[in-house]
Amino acid sequence: MESARLKRSLTGIVLLALAALPLFEPHQFVLHMLSLVAISATAALGLQLLLGFSGQLSIGQAAFYGIGAYASGLLSAKLGMPFIVAFFAAGVIAAVVSLVMVPITRLTGAALAVATLGFSILVYLVLKNEEWLTGGSFGLMGIPRASLFGYVLAKPTYAYLLCVAVAAGVYLSLLRLQRSRFGRAINAIRQNEDAARACGVKVTLLKSQCFVIAAFVAGLAGSLYAHQVRYLAPTDFTFWKSVEILIMVVIGGMGSLFGAVLGAAVVVLVPEVLREVGDYRMLIFGAILMVVMLFGEGGIAGFLEQCLRPFSKPRA
Amino acid sequence: MPEALLEAAGLSRRFGGLAAVDAVDLRVERGAIHGLIGPNGAGKTTLLNLIAGALAVTRGTVSFRGADITRWDAARRAQAGIRRTFQNLKLFAEMSALENASIGLHAGTHAGIFAALARTPAQRAEEERIFARARRALEFVGLGGDAGVAAGKLPYGHRRLLEIARAFVAEPALILLDEPAAGLNQTEAANLSRLIGRIRDAGCTVVLVEHHMDVVMSVCDQVTVLNYGRKLAEGRPAEIQRDAQVIEAYLGRGDAPPSKHALA
Numbered sequence: 001m002e003s004a005r006l007k008r009s010l011t012g013i014v015l016l017a018l019a020a021l022p023l024f025e026p027h028q029f030v031l032h033m034l035s036l037v038a039i040s041a042t043a044a045l046g047l048q049l050l051l052g053f054s055g056q057l058s059i060g061q062a063a064f065y066g067i068g069a070y071a072s073g074l075l076s077a078k079l080g081m082p083f084i085v086a087f088f089a090a091g092v093i094a095a096v097v098s099l100v101m102v103p104i105t106r107l108t109g110a111a112l113a114v115a116t117l118g119f120s121i122l123v124y125l126v127l128k129n130e131e132w133l134t135g136g137s138f139g140l141m142g143i144p145r146a147s148l149f150g151y152v153l154a155k156p157t158y159a160y161l162l163c164v165a166v167a168a169g170v171y172l173s174l175l176r177l178q179r180s181r182f183g184r185a186i187n188a189i190r191q192n193e194d195a196a197r198a199c200g201v202k203v204t205l206l207k208s209q210c211f212v213i214a215a216f217v218a219g220l221a222g223s224l225y226a227h228q229v230r231y232l233a234p235t236d237f238t239f240w241k242s243v244e245i246l247i248m249v250v251i252g253g254m255g256s257l258f259g260a261v262l263g264a265a266v267v268v269l270v271p272e273v274l275r276e277v278g279d280y281r282m283l284i285f286g287a288i289l290m291v292v293m294l295f296g297e298g299g300i301a302g303f304l305e306q307c308l309r310p311f312s313k314p315r316a
Numbered sequence: 317m318p319e320a321l322l323e324a325a326g327l328s329r330r331f332g333g334l335a336a337v338d339a340v341d342l343r344v345e346r347g348a349i350h351g352l353i354g355p356n357g358a359g360k361t362t363l364l365n366l367i368a369g370a371l372a373v374t375r376g377t378v379s380f381r382g383a384d385i386t387r388w389d390a391a392r393r394a395q396a397g398i399r400r401t402f403q404n405l406k407l408f409a410e411m412s413a414l415e416n417a418s419i420g421l422h423a424g425t426h427a428g429i430f431a432a433l434a435r436t437p438a439q440r441a442e443e444e445r446i447f448a449r450a451r452r453a454l455e456f457v458g459l460g461g462d463a464g465v466a467a468g469k470l471p472y473g474h475r476r477l478l479e480i481a482r483a484f485v486a487e488p489a490l491i492l493l494d495e496p497a498a499g500l501n502q503t504e505a506a507n508l509s510r511l512i513g514r515i516r517d518a519g520c521t522v523v524l525v526e527h528h529m530d531v532v533m534s535v536c537d538q539v540t541v542l543n544y545g546r547k548l549a550e551g552r553p554a555e556i557q558r559d560a561q562v563i564e565a566y567l568g569r570g571d572a573p574p575s576k577h578a579l580a
Binding site: 173176177180181182183184185187188191192194195196197198199200201202203209213 | 368370389390391392394395399400402406407408409410411415418419420422423424425427428429431432433435439442443446482483486
């Protein structure tokens with residue numbers, strides 16, 4: 001089978017399996033954890049576009065995730081807006097805020113990373129200190145469950161399906177972007193900025209667009225998170241969350257959308273599975289990260305692809 | 317006098333105290349193959365970078381098709397029809413040869429983010445056009461069989477040709493070739509000379525920076541010689557070959573290029 005088609009069939013099978021999972025009536029807690037995986041995967045997919053495709057290292061995605069979460073929470077809890085409105089508003093608000101990043105897209109590498117980290121710290125402080133709006137350290141309570149067309153998604157199964165549907169929608173959208181003129185151009189920017197410019201690619205514009213898309217997607221993920229856990233605290237959106245999203249993308253495999261999803265699953269589930277070992281769990285988690293990175297830049301997705309290679313013909 | 321496609325007047329670029337290009341006037345006629353030669357460090361690549369917009373000029377002006385483009389950035393110049401290759405190969409190593417060539421069509425095509433998300437009929441038709449043209453450009457330079465190969469995995473000579481395909485694919489009015497024969501053997505260099513002729517015949521004006529004198533002398537209509545950032549001589553290849561100053565610039569110094577590259 002041709003490698004692109006093999007990948008497409010695998011993606012389809014995984015999606016079907018995720019959609020069919022509730023049929024097996026898993027424990028409520030399992031569904032909750034898998035919902036969190038889908039939410040994190042969504043945020044990680046946005047960063048995959050920014051980092052894996054366009055080559056811009058951001059350690060500030062928690063800022064947009066947090067802005068989306070609080071925007072959606074406030075709009076629905078305080079203003080009574082329907083979920084679907086709050087959800088898209090969360091994405092748009094995060095995207096608009098990301099426009100402040102436009103001037104820093106001329107930075108690259110470590111300088112860009114530190115600038116985005118600075119932004120993440122700023123947003124955390126705003127969430128923590130603007131008590132009149134965000135509830136400060138006490139957090140934001142009373143966020144309603146997600147609802148669609150007037151039906152409250154009260155059962156964990158429905159909330160889970162919503163999260164999976166959003167993650168899948170984002171996945172397929174970014175897949176289309178990856179295989180388009182835009183996707184090839186940002187890929188070109190990552191590999192050689194001078195050459196891209198010499199081909200007429202407007203480098204600064206496209207880099208900024210990547211920031212806006214990644215922020216929009218992080219905002220959507222934040223909204224899902226707000227309505228999933230229904231209580232927000234600023235400590236959910238510290239720079240550690242930004243680092244987590246970065247870890248998902250890098251261990252999953254740079255440039256691979258499927259990898260971002262796998263990375264999210266590892267980062268969300270492994271510490272949970274290791275809960276039994278108590279104090280040592282972060283130690284083991286750290287060791288796992290180091291071992292996975294020994295696979296090389298391809299991460300988990302690259303490793304799997306190597307395992308599948310004997311079964312697929314290279315693209316003609 | 318034939319029409320000038322590109323004109324540089326008093327063009328200078330300083331790096332700190334060093335004038336890499338010093339008050340150079342250059343006139344490239346439409347339809348010409350214009351050679352830029354000179355010893356190492358003469359400022360040829362700097363001059364090319366000033367024309368392509370990769371470097372800002374310190375003084376002087378560049379005009380293209382009669383418009384002053386001195387302040388235009390590289391992307392805008394590329395869009396306007398000035399394309400280039402790089403002396404030290406700047407390919408998109410992980411992308412296939414076909415995708416590399418397709419990036420050359422970025423300017424001049426239009427589908428944006430929303431068209432890609434919706435996969436509109438116009439977007440799909442444009443994608444087909446892009447890849448059909450990219451494929452033709454690969455065939456034009458003789459890389460038709462390498463379309464699916466990652467650029468980083470191509471042999472050296474093929475990478476040089478891919479640089480040319482990427483610059484030529486949009487059929488620009490002006491194409492700047494920066495030492496395309498560097499590292500090629502005699503057969504490959506002879507093929508390259510023919511390719512440069514075909515690029516001109518396809519309607520592109522060519523500026524050629526080259527050390528390989530066989531290539532320069534066989535294809536150029538006009539040659540400008542630079543030395544220490546200044547214009548030393550200008551004329552038809554045969555005239556340049558006889559010019560005493562040029563011979564001295566090349567041969568009268570300890571670091572003259574090896575004999576193969578020297579004037580025949």
